[in-house]
Amino acid sequence: MANPLIRLFVCDIDGCLAEPYRPFDLDALQALAEAAAHAEEGSAAPRLTLCSGRSYPYVEAMTQTLGLAAPVLFESGGGRFDPAAAQVAWHPDFTDALADTLGAVRDWMAAELVPGTALSLDHAKRTQAGLVGPNPEEVAEATGRVRRFLEKRAPALRAFATEVSVDVLSPRLTKKQGLCWLADHLGVALEEVAYIGDSEGDVEALEAVGLPLAPSNADEAVRHAVREAGGHVAEGRVARGTLAAYRQCVARGTEDTPAAA
Template sequence: MLGLICIDVDGTLVGTGNTVREDVWAALADARARGVRLAICSGRPAVGNALQYAKRLDPDGWHIFQNGASIVKADTGESLSQPFPKDKLPELLALARQKDWLLEVYTDTEFGITKRGDFAERHAALLGLPYEPREPETLTGTVVRVQWVVPYADTEAVMSGPHEGLDFHPAGSPVMPDANFISVTAAGISKGSAIKRVAEGYGLDLSRVMAVGDGENDVSSLKVVGYPVAMGNAEPALKAVAKEVVAGVDEGGLREAVELALRL
């Protein structure tokens, strides 16, 4: 039996209705009862729905948010988060306002936005948060990540922006299929780097860890663990590095992955 399962949210835990199947919850509860640690491993911040998922999965465990920039203990809020390069933020804010693109700026528990409107309002609802827009400059905590939320047609232009010292992690959500979420962290920070830290904290060798995901930003997760699993709805790049491909999110693929983990 494996010791840790790292679970992406959008397209893996959460399906097109922004809900989690009850059979998936039951399988996850069974795994935790048998001693398997469970960790959210998401691009979402540690607030709203994502934090509630973490608390339900493993209430006193460590969870990975913001594509590895935030590592947060669910019960205490203790953080192992990595700061975003301070010298890069002003140029990204200027670019967002020049191009009229939505850039979200995150601390562990708060975020600000450069552009109000449909994408910003729908993303707040997806996160399970009230739509209360605030300017990024008003944030008081340490910035750990920024994220572009743009139509897919703008992806190439966004990705061609400033890269030095930064890593880009594009991902989609079945809840907002018309938007591309391009998360940006300090170079070297990823879901994969965060999984290494969580596994080390639990005293687990990576060979005893499973990661399950569906998007490009999950590639680093699958590459570092002993048992990488791709959802049936996963991007081709993810399926190429997976040992196992399960059913799609809406067909209970995560339940299959958890059942597999209990047999290994």
């Protein structure tokens, strides 16, 4: 049976296009930018876009770096930026009540977690309450405290962590929900979406799409989830892994396209 045609290739940023606090791989990003431009010229290659937990300013900058034309997701799909129209939209499930609850979580983080550490609030975020820091041990300790706090004070919320961040968000505003929102906006079925991710916050999204992917540096749990879902772990780390995955996705589509009579 033929694989579903992939029309949209969605990239996480941290771990898939860049590493926090490290220089960009400019050669790999340039190759991805060229691929994105080619896809927008009417070729059969899937369009490139982003779905990142990062805040709007960083995602907009990466969108411009890659020259993307398709709408992108920031804050794990809490917001959507359309680079062609230069417009931002917020997910309909981001409510005033949720904003108030997240504000209370931020206040607690600022008072109880930040003092005496290298941690800081992720001030640019609106649909999440986030902490960032360069020390993985501090982030891991903060993550445990955040999850215990949520169990007692805000059990409807969830926390996702990486080595450099912990984000609190609604289960209705995860990357999976964001991809559903984006796919519906673009008129694309989830079966026609490829997604590449590397950390725990990506797993649900990877399990929901037609082609789940991961770079070689992805967490072991992510690589396992990708393989279990029938996807592929690319050769190459970070942006080079994503570039290899995109090229494989293009080749896969070419193989499945019937030759002209």
